[in-house]
Amino acid sequence: MLTNRKLFWTKIKRIVKSGFFNFWRNSTVSLASVLVMMVTLMAIGFISFAGAILDTSLAALRDKIDVNVTFVTSATEGEVLEIKSTLETLPEVLLVTYVSREESLTAFKERHKNDQSILAALDELGENPLGAVLNVKARNPSQYASVAAFLKGDGALSEKGVTVIDRINYFENKAVIDRLSNIIDSADRLGFALTILLVVISMLIAFNTIRLTIYIARDEIAVMRLVGASMAYIQGPFVVVGIIYGVVAGLVTLVVFLPLTYWLGSATSGFFEGFNIFSYYIRHILEMSAIVLFCGVVIGSLSSLLAIRKYLKI
């Protein structure tokens, strides 16, 4: 007989060894389980990718939302810069860019360089008809309303009580911005719900497959009970096999993702605002490995643990 401490480690050693043997000797069953588990892990992997794609696309979209404040031509540069610095103190505001009257004119001319009639009209006018512009970016699309309200209200008036602001395009774009905010919000929510649903479905499939492999071994489990093996000693090797399924499926999935994302890379970067799935994968390889392997091990061991309980009641 062994001492308790030594017995514990001997048992761990025997359980792990037996797990590896079972995995190897039931190679057909193992192959099937690993393949099913791979489908699950790939689903989880693709959901991570989809999340990243969504995030990047949303960020790109958000980036395109801004508010342009156009000043009257009589507003001095000092007045405009004063409003700029006031705006910058607001917590909602991420960035304010100043475009002077001259820069506006240059940009306008550049834009219409092929339209002689407009350029001619501009020359006719003699002076610069364009006001200075402040381009405001908020931290969050929903905050544009308060920024615009601030500009419309007292905060943006010049000392003389006469507003120097000609127009704020937010109120023109409001409908579009609102709709975009809504779409972004519901895309976020839908993505999350879909993620949960897909993960649950694929986990159930993997769970059932492992349950099936244990169902095949139910006579064996009964024999182990009859020769007096303890619960933990019977359960152990099955849990080890479940973990091996998870690790092997995880590793294969990670390798398969390499050519797969490479192949998808150019397609995604064309479609999703320059998001290249392959370069994303390479940059996040550690994170992805952790997610996939963790999910594999948890699904594998938990399924074994739950499934075998059913057959340990003898």
Place this chain on the structure above:
Amino acid sequence: MILFDRVSKVYPDDSVALENISFHIEPKEFVSIVGPSGAGKTTLLKLLLAEEIPTEGRVLFNDTDVHQLDKKEINSFRRNVGMVFQDFRLLPNKTVYENIAFTMEASGRSDEDIEQDVPHVLELVDLLPKIWNFPHELSGGEKQRVAIARALVNEPDIIIADEPTGNLDPVNTYDVVQILKKINDLGTTVILTTHNKGIIDSLGRRVIAMEKGRIVRDDKSGKYFNN
């Protein structure tokens, strides 16, 4: 050593498997239990191993009621009982060596003990050359001898053989019975259930005959039928 004290077993569907069974088995006895299918032989063994709970009565093993044991105690009690089945019940994915080693591992024996005892017990059943084979590579008789070696290796107080020869030809049947006899001669109590009249007659040991859940005869002379 083993005492069945007015034991009855009624299954939930109201079928009566055992009715008021009482008998006593002494240490080192060789007892055969005979009777047609459905007589209650298997239920009797299941009650003894605490796989089933009696509806009435007690089953004592060395003065302990086996149905009062907790899970842990049941495990160590079962390690004290060697079981041999008609369908062998070997672990298909383990070699002969590993099948026997598993029983020893389950009772917490050291690696050195296992390496020493497994070949020894295989020698006893004359199966040493097949030590690294898997069960599917063995004949029926060989499988049953592995099962007996497995039952024997923990040096149990008692060996229960439930129709061990049911799937074997006469030659292998003879071998298995001889091994059981040898085990008994070495001092282990053996309980054997069987249909085989020839075995009982050749043994000449105690016979308990069952029918419809009752003991109809308990004969020390060792004849299948009362003449």
